[in-house]
Amino acid sequence: MKPEIVQVGPMMTHIEAALDKAYIVHRLWEAEDRDAALAEAAPNVRAIATATGASRAIIEALPNLQVISSFGVGYDSVDAEACREHGVRLCNTPDCLNDAVAELTVGLMLALCRRISQTDQYVRTGKWLGGNYTLTGELTGARVGILGLGRIGKEIAARCQAFKMRVAYHGRREQAYVPYEYFSSLNEMARAVDWLVVIAPGGPETRGIVSRQVLGALGSKGCLVNIARGSLVDEKALVELLQSGGLGGAALDVFEDEPNVPEALLGMDNVVLSPHQGSATTKTRKAMGDMVVDNLAAHFAGRPLLSQVI
Numbered sequence: 311m312k313p314e315i316v317q318v319g320p321m322m323t324h325i326e327a328a329l330d331k332a333y334i335v336h337r338l339w340e341a342e343d344r345d346a347a348l349a350e351a352a353p354n355v356r357a358i359a360t361a362t363g364a365s366r367a368i369i370e371a372l373p374n375l376q377v378i379s380s381f382g383v384g385y386d387s388v389d390a391e392a393c394r395e396h397g398v399r400l401c402n403t404p405d406c407l408n409d410a411v412a413e414l415t416v417g418l419m420l421a422l423c424r425r426i427s428q429t430d431q432y433v434r435t436g437k438w439l440g441g442n443y444t445l446t447g448e449l450t451g452a453r454v455g456i457l458g459l460g461r462i463g464k465e466i467a468a469r470c471q472a473f474k475m476r477v478a479y480h481g482r483r484e485q486a487y488v489p490y491e492y493f494s495s496l497n498e499m500a501r502a503v504d505w506l507v508v509i510a511p512g513g514p515e516t517r518g519i520v521s522r523q524v525l526g527a528l529g530s531k532g533c534l535v536n537i538a539r540g541s542l543v544d545e546k547a548l549v550e551l552l553q554s555g556g557l558g559g560a561a562l563d564v565f566e567d568e569p570n571v572p573e574a575l576l577g578m579d580n581v582v583l584s585p586h587q588g589s590a591t592t593k594t595r596k597a598m599g600d601m602v603v604d605n606l607a608a609h610f611a612g613r614p615l616l617s618q619v620i
C-alpha cells in the first residue's frame with residue numbers, strides 16, 4: 311500500500327511525477343471543496359509536500375501527520391511552532407541553492423552599481439548615438455556588510471572578495487575561523503559599509519530588523535540588497551528613504567507582499583527589481599525538487615532525513 315500524502319499547491323512537474331510513483335497524493339488545490347477533501351483524506355495522511363508553506367490549520371487537520379517536506383531553504387511559511395507541538399518533522403532544501411542565490415546577489419549588485427538595465431535601454435533606444443552614458447559607481451574596493459553569514463552568506467562573501475570588495479558581517483554571534491570583520495551591531499555595520507546584503511532567514515525573529523534606523527545608517531551613498539525575505543526590511547521606510555535621498559539605492563529580489571511591489575519603486579532609477587529569482591535556475595530548482603522527494607523517501611524508509619530542521 312502506498313502511503314498517503316497531501317500536496318498543498320502545484321509543484322514542478324518532475325516533483326509531482328515522482329510523488330505519484332511513490333504515494334497516493336491528495337492535491338488540495340484541485341479539489342472542489344478543499345476542506346471537505348482534507349477532512350476525508352485526513353485519517354490516512356502521513357506527510358505533506360509543499361512549496362507554499364503549511365499553516366497550523368492544515369497541520370492540525372491531519373492527526374497522523376509525521377513529516378512536512380518543504381521546497382526552499384527558507385521555511386518561514388510553515389508553522390514551525392505547530393510542527394514542534396504536534397511532533398511533526400520538517401525538512402527543507404538547503405545547500406543545493408547556495409551558488410544560484412549567491413550568483414544572483416552579485417548580479418543584482420553589478421546591475422545596480424553599473425546601471426546595467428539603464429545602459430541596456432540606452433543602447434536599445436538609440437540614445438548612445440547622441441553621446442556617451444554617464445559614469446557609474448564600481449564594486450571594486452567598496453565595503454559590503456552581510457547580514458546573515460550562513461551557507462549562502464558565505465558564498466556571497468567569497469564572490470564579493472573575488473570582486474575585490476572588503477567584507478564584513480553581522481549575525482547573532484561571531485564565527486570562528488571566518489576571515490571577515492564581525493559587527494555585533496547591525497546599525498554600526500550599516501554605518502560602516504557601502505553595501506548591505508540581507509541573507510538572514512525570515513520569520514518572527516528577524517521581522518523588520520532592517521529598520522528605518524539601519525537604512526538611515528546605511529545612508530545616502532549606501533545600497534541595500536535583499537535576497538532573503540521581504541519581511542526583514544521595513545519596506546515603508548525603504549521607499550521613503552529612497553524617495554528622499556536618505557538611502558542611495560536598492561536591489562531587491564524579495565518583497566513584503568509578493569508579487570505586489572510598492573508602486574513608488576517602479577519608477578526609481580536607483581532601484582533594481584527582481585521577481586524572487588534567487589534559486590530560480592533550471593539546474594537548482596531540479597535539485598531542490600529532488601530533495602523534497604528524497605526527504606520523503608528517507609522518512610518512509612526509516613532513514614535519516616537529508617535536511618531536518620525540526
Ligand code: 8YV
Binds near residue numbers: 362
Ligand atoms: C524559492 C526561496 O524561490 O529557498 C528559498 O527559501 O526563497 C527560494 O529558493 C522559494 O522557496 C519558492 O517556493
